[in-house]
Amino acid sequence: MNRTIILRMDYLHFIKKYQRYEKRHSNIAAHISPAFRCKEGDKVVVGQCRPLSKTVRFNVLKVIPAGASSGKGFVAN
Numbered sequence: 001m002n003r004t005i006i007l008r009m010d011y012l013h014f015i016k017k018y019q020r021y022e023k024r025h026s027n028i029a030a031h032i033s034p035a036f037r038c039k040e041g042d043k044v045v046v047g048q049c050r051p052l053s054k055t056v057r058f059n060v061l062k063v064i065p066a067g068a069s070s071g072k073g074f075v076a077n
Helices: none
Strands: 004-015 020-031 043-048 058-064
Touching: 004 043, 020 043
Parallel strands: 020 058
Antiparallel strands: 004 020, 043 058
16 A cells, blocks of 8 residues: 555435434545655545555546635635
8 A cells, every 4th residue: 555545535424314414434545646746635636447456446636735725715815
């Protein structure tokens, strides 16, 4: 697992009995090329590929640094 990162995907699961949502997560192992520099907290785009090992079935296609998110946020003037 030298060039492997673990992605955590958070999602909501609906419980029909209680008409509520609960938080769940799943971990995905992805291979990262030596050309990419990735730190904890960065967002990545992954694509499915052939099995590279027992658990790795995804490749990292793009790394979006944590500070460079283009979403809505506070902008100081």
